[in-house]
Amino acid sequence: MVLFSLFLVMMILLSLSMGYIHIPMMDIVNILYGKISSNQTILENTSATHLAVIFDVRLPRILTCAVVGAALAVSGGLFQGILLNPLADPYTLGVSAGAAFGASIAILLNLSAAYVSVPAFAFTGACTTLFVVIFLSYSSKNPMSGLSSNNLILSGIIVAAILSAGISFLKFIANEQVSVIIFWLMGSFASKTWFDFIAVMIFLIIGLFISMFFARDLNLISLGAKSATSLGVDLKKVTIILLITGSMMAAICVSVSGIIGFVGLLVPHTIRFITGPDNRKLLPLSMIAGAFLLLFADTITRAVLPHEIPIGVLTALTGGPVFCWIFKKNRFK
């Protein structure tokens, strides 16, 4: 845990120094120290460009990226726990499709002039989808089948399929705006602001707290509905609370940065090999690892590659092979 946090801090510093303008590591540490301790003499001694680059451009983007990675990983861990399925990810319930649909409508209606409307529409779309999916799979009579993992996954897939068709239709009638929609869907952290960071951060903090509050109950859910209930877990309540928590975290991430796949699936799965299945350890460590992975990918696309490619593509390209290796190795142990 401490080791991973240290890696993350180092990654943030390294990422700050890299980019179109290279800023030496010492300067960054100095500037950050000066800002935190409000030491004016240090801040005056550094160049205004460096200050602006760090505080207005890089730091918001890097921090947003880190919290999005963190929130997606925690959300993925939650979904894998609730749905008892290591293949579940934050988008299993169709949250991403809902967000994409909302965003496409906003783009199509050309609402993006009013700054927040695309993320706001995406968020509304994601929430609506979530409640439709929960409504579809809910049954008050039979606790064995109501909100069971099969029902949830199936409802998620059905709703997502309808929405995907809707998105295709929107693209079809969008004409010249189609590229805007496509690029939004691929996800990016370019020109993220402090506002984005704070929005995701709030969701992450609340989400992590709720997840940790119910982490032990989540462990017990893996024993099956009957055993979990007999051990004092209020299954229906815990399932709904955690589904909403996980989906809200995913929804805010999608709204801010577009659809970034793979982090939510891969990180908790990989971390489970290290920590074991205990969610009290798995979730916090996944959070840090998720932040690290996404930041790593974003730094590469931003600072190393000659041309910025969509972050979603890069996470899959960098994380995928690592995942394959870990997966294969653990198979034979």
Next chain:
Amino acid sequence: MKLNIDNISFAYDQDYIIQNINCSFVSGNFYSIIGPNGSGKTTLLDLISGFLNPCNGNITIDETKVLSLSKKDISKKIALVSQDYAINFPFRVKDAVMMGRHPYIPRFSHPSENDLEKVDRVMKTCGISHLSDRKINELSGGERQRCVFARALCQDTPILLLDEAFSNMDINHTLQMLRLVKRSVREENKLVISVFHDLNIASTWSDVLLMLKKGEITAFGNSQDVLTQQTIKDVFDVSSIVEFNEHAKAKQVYYPSI
């Protein structure tokens, strides 16, 4: 402690699985439920443990309605060893057994000395100490069932429900676990209700037999009185010979070979 079932019925849709059942269970007795497949044995246990809500009727423990209690309070009174003992994630055996202490450990805190000691002792009596660090989903069916059994004992409840809890254990372990259960009934005044398919084991070990057929009670009483050729014919539709056996010190059932 007295567990009272007052005229309960249960149905998923139209067809009743449990119909107008009335009976009471008293501490210090070992009850067995026997009956053919689909006769509502497991459903009855689910209703008692509060997992399912009856369509009508009440279940009370010492005059308190089970449904009025929170899940956590029920879990301090009733432990259940269910048939689905599959575990989806690779927890270690000692962590899985520790889950039995869940109702007693406050949120965000670690197990106390008492919890650790309890888990340790139960694992020893169930003979699974040597499996402590193994992953539970890599164990055999019988071993896993013993872990689930240990988990239920750790729950430390006055009422213990066993749903074919011994179905995958070898005869040695079955007898060990049964002795353990019997001792806790005699010495700690526990109330045990167990579903069995083996009529001879049910007869040998339990004080009271409850026979279920199509969701209704066909016989309820002292094991040695209830088990007769006629009741077995009525409930299971098989002919048999029932006679007292010196070694088992109970009635045993024999079936014709053709």
